[in-house]
Amino acid sequence: MIPLTIPVIPFGVIYGVIGVEIGLSPLVTFAMSFIIFAGSSQIAFAQLYTAGASPLVMIGSVAAINSRHFLYSAVLAQYLNKLNFYWRVILSYLMTDQAFSVSLSYFKKNKKNTHPHFHMLGSGFTLWFLWQLSTLVGIILGNVVPEELGLTFAIPLTFLSLIISELKKLDHLIIIITSGMASLVAYNFPFKIYIIISALIALCVAYILITKFKKVSQ
Amino acid sequence: MIWLWISIAGLVTFFTRYSMVAFVNPKSLSKTTRKILTYVPSAVFPAIIFPAVFLDKKGFFVSIENPQIWAFVIAVVVGYYFKNIILTIATGLISFWVFSYLFH
Numbered sequence: 001m002i003p004l005t006i007p008v009i010p011f012g013v014i015y016g017v018i019g020v021e022i023g024l025s026p027l028v029t030f031a032m033s034f035i036i037f038a039g040s041s042q043i044a045f046a047q048l049y050t051a052g053a054s055p056l057v058m059i060g061s062v063a064a065i066n067s068r069h070f071l072y073s074a075v076l077a078q079y080l081n082k083l084n085f086y087w088r089v090i091l092s093y094l095m096t097d098q099a100f101s102v103s104l105s106y107f108k109k110n111k112k113n114t115h116p117h118f119h120m121l122g123s124g125f126t127l128w129f130l131w132q133l134s135t136l137v138g139i140i141l142g143n144v145v146p147e148e149l150g151l152t153f154a155i156p157l158t159f160l161s162l163i164i165s166e167l168k169k170l171d172h173l174i175i176i177i178t179s180g181m182a183s184l185v186a187y188n189f190p191f192k193i194y195i196i197i198s199a200l201i202a203l204c205v206a207y208i209l210i211t212k213f214k215k216v217s218q
Numbered sequence: 219m220i221w222l223w224i225s226i227a228g229l230v231t232f233f234t235r236y237s238m239v240a241f242v243n244p245k246s247l248s249k250t251t252r253k254i255l256t257y258v259p260s261a262v263f264p265a266i267i268f269p270a271v272f273l274d275k276k277g278f279f280v281s282i283e284n285p286q287i288w289a290f291v292i293a294v295v296v297g298y299y300f301k302n303i304i305l306t307i308a309t310g311l312i313s314f315w316v317f318s319y320l321f322h
Binding site for chain 2: 007010014028031032035036037038040041044045047049055058059061062063064065066067068069070071072073074076077080081088089091092093095149150151152153154155156157158159160161162163164165166167168171172175176177178179180181182183184187188194195198199202203206207210211
């Protein structure tokens with residue numbers, strides 16, 4: 001029914017396990033899935049919190065990771081603008097990478113449908129429910145799995161998997177290496193600000209690539 | 219205090235999703251801005267990946283015999299070839315365990 005472009009269930013399980021392994025309480029780990037409901041920023045938030053980052057940096061990093069939602073929101077706005085306040089709030093809360101791609105293709109294919117937002121509610125809620133459920137499974141597993149397995153190594157692997165298909169694009173590769181190198185240099189800067197600094201530097205490079213070298217970014 | 223920070227993080231996340239849906243004119247994002255936003259994952263995630271693979275907790279480079287470097291390289295190669303998210307993570311973890319055992 002829903003072509004899951006990103007496998008939600010294993011991700012939720014990994015998040016739950018990691019949350020418990022790096023020292024968050026089960027309740028906090030679960031509440032984040034409910035309140036933030038954005039996998040990659042939840043992992044980043046948990047990691048920064050247990051590393052003793054300042055709250056401003058934790059929240060700033062979450063904002064940086066989720067700034068891509070501005071794009072989704074702008075693209076979906078033409079389909080959702082006419083809905084009432086409650087619909088817009090609920091559908092915004094449910095707007096994830098997967099819900100975005102599934103809903104956008106549905107909206108484009110079903111322009112005559114007068115209630116396409118019900119489809120987004122359905123797919124969004126399904127993903128939401130699977131995310132909560134798999135987080136719970138992960139939390140239970142995290143309490144059982146021995147620490148010696150080194151499952152925190154799943155953190156970089158998870159983020160790697162999210163950009164693995166971008167590696168073959170030259171423009172993305174340049175930005176990936178820029179960000180990575182910057183993070184190694186800035187790692188010991190105060191307040192764990194390295195994620196934000198590296199992202200800003202990499203996005204400046206992206207801006208230069210877009211404006212000066214249009215051929216590279218096509 | 220963690221509940222406060224989580225709540226704010228949740229509100230910030232919600233705002234990024236609600237932003238353009240809330241306004242009448244979503245075209246306020248320029249083409250360049252839209253293009254830049256497509257690069258966000260490639261700009262943010264490496265900053266989480268690189269230190270976790272190449273640095274120890276104190277911020278020093280790990281030695282070349284560290285299993286996670288080799289596991290990471292294998293995960294990149296396998297992931298690049300098969301373009302599969304779960305396979306990338308699984309290969310990385312299993313290689314990590316194998317190298318940890320071998321280098322032990």
